[in-house]
Amino acid sequence: MKIIVTDTPGQAFQPAADMIAEEIRGFGAPVLGLATGRTMESIYQLLVQQHDAGTLDFSGTTSFNLDEYVGLPPTDPNSYSHYMQEHLFSHVNMPAGQGHVPNGVAVDLEAECARYEAAIRAAGGLGLQLLGIGETGHIGFNEPPSAFDSRTRVVHLDDVTRRQNSGMFGDDPERVPERALTMGVGTILEARRLLLVAVGEGKAAIVDEALNGPINEAVSATAIRLHDDVTVILDEAAARIW
Numbered sequence: 001m002k003i004i005v006t007d008t009p010g011q012a013f014q015p016a017a018d019m020i021a022e023e024i025r026g027f028g029a030p031v032l033g034l035a036t037g038r039t040m041e042s043i044y045q046l047l048v049q050q051h052d053a054g055t056l057d058f059s060g061t062t063s064f065n066l067d068e069y070v071g072l073p074p075t076d077p078n079s080y081s082h083y084m085q086e087h088l089f090s091h092v093n094m095p096a097g098q099g100h101v102p103n104g105v106a107v108d109l110e111a112e113c114a115r116y117e118a119a120i121r122a123a124g125g126l127g128l129q130l131l132g133i134g135e136t137g138h139i140g141f142n143e144p145p146s147a148f149d150s151r152t153r154v155v156h157l158d159d160v161t162r163r164q165n166s167g168m169f170g171d172d173p174e175r176v177p178e179r180a181l182t183m184g185v186g187t188i189l190e191a192r193r194l195l196l197v198a199v200g201e202g203k204a205a206i207v208d209e210a211l212n213g214p215i216n217e218a219v220s221a222t223a224i225r226l227h228d229d230v231t232v233i234l235d236e237a238a239a240r241i242w
């Protein structure tokens with residue numbers, strides 16, 4: 001595992017964006033695993049800048065997002081589908097239809113999960129998978145406990161997560177959907193490379209547990225230590241405990 005610790009959060013985003021850009025440039029048909037959350041916004045901004053400068057071409061890129069809230073259509077500003085349009089897809093030359101996000105309003109959610117897994121396989125599997133980390137130790141929305149061989153599925157969100165993500169919902173955890181679709185830990189571990197990015201003091205305790213605690217299904221992020229190509233980028237505040 002490669003761990004990069006930067007002085008400021010701002011400095012953490014650049015190497016993350018550079019790794020994603022390298023992945024896009026290095027493969028004829030790159031398949032990215034993408035993530036949402038505040039941490040990722042700055043990373044996408046840097047990628048858009050490279051695109052605007054004419055140094056990054058997304059035309060051959062396919063992407064699969066980790067997760068989506070159940071019940072929120074892409075038109076809902078709090079949906080992850082909307083987030084991806086707002087922060088990346090609408091700004092770069094990635095053809096419509098190549099940026100995949102699970103459909104949280106599918107009539108048959110189980111079938112949607114199976115379809116999503118099949119679409120990842122049909123694209124040739126995930127190359128670089130970008131990950132954030134939630135306070136419960138979730139990657140994607142793999143709330144504790146999540147089996148390390150779990151696949152894309154419907155999950156119930158932890159109260160801690162609903163509180164953590166309530167900022168987008170008028171600070172009211174009750175308005176945060178109770179369920180989500182998420183790639184499983186097993187799905188994530190099959191990516192060729194993993195890149196986890198966490199910044200800020202609020203992440204320090206869970207980052208410490210993820211990287212130094214016992215590897216176990218009660219903290220999904222500990223699973224990344226089972227992968228042989230992982231980069232973790234932290235700012236000093238998130239790396240504080242160790």
Ligand code: GLP
Pocket residue numbers: 035036037038039040066067131132133134138139140141161165
């Ligand atoms: C959500 C996403 C996670 C992400 C987490 C962290 O819960 N489902 O994939 O890692 O947010 O978000 P933030 O970067 O806002 O702390």
